[in-house]
Amino acid sequence: MLLVIDANVVFAALLNPSGMNGELLFSPKIKLISPEFLEEEFKKYIPLIASKSGRSEADIKISFDLVLSRIEILPKSEYQKYHQQAEQLAPDQNDVEYFAVALAFDCPLWSNDKLLKKQKRARVFSTADLLMFFK
Numbered sequence: 001m002l003l004v005i006d007a008n009v010v011f012a013a014l015l016n017p018s019g020m021n022g023e024l025l026f027s028p029k030i031k032l033i034s035p036e037f038l039e040e041e042f043k044k045y046i047p048l049i050a051s052k053s054g055r056s057e058a059d060i061k062i063s064f065d066l067v068l069s070r071i072e073i074l075p076k077s078e079y080q081k082y083h084q085q086a087e088q089l090a091p092d093q094n095d096v097e098y099f100a101v102a103l104a105f106d107c108p109l110w111s112n113d114k115l116l117k118k119q120k121r122a123r124v125f126s127t128a129d130l131l132m133f134f135k
Contacts, residue, residue: 004102005032006111007041014063015053020127032071035097079104091115
């Protein structure tokens with residue numbers, strides 16, 4: 001299954017690598033894609049993730065590199081033409097890039113942000129939804 005992965009899922013996996021987000025992230029049933037914006041967001045939140053997880057920033061960066069090995073990062077040129085439509089869908093400016101990728105590839109979004117489910121154009125799976133889907 002092709003899914004656009006949102007930063008909040010990646011961050012949750014980094015905070016708790018043995019949790020469900022981390023487990024699903026490495027499932028062979030899922031092919032993950034994400035906008036290049038994911039890397040920008042990660043850089044902003046390294047100190048917070050390190051602080052909340054009790055791990056060093058260097059360790060968080062290594063873990064993120066491992067997570068990135070499972071995600072195809074897409075350049076903006078591959079989803080740019082969907083950007084305007086995504087701006088109308090996204091409840092938060094930080095979600096526009098993820099919606100644009102979902103629209104460009106006509107695939108669901110994996111996010112634990114409840115607000116994203118309020119729109120009807122792109123399907124949004126939470127981690128709990130994915131666990132139920134694969135049972």
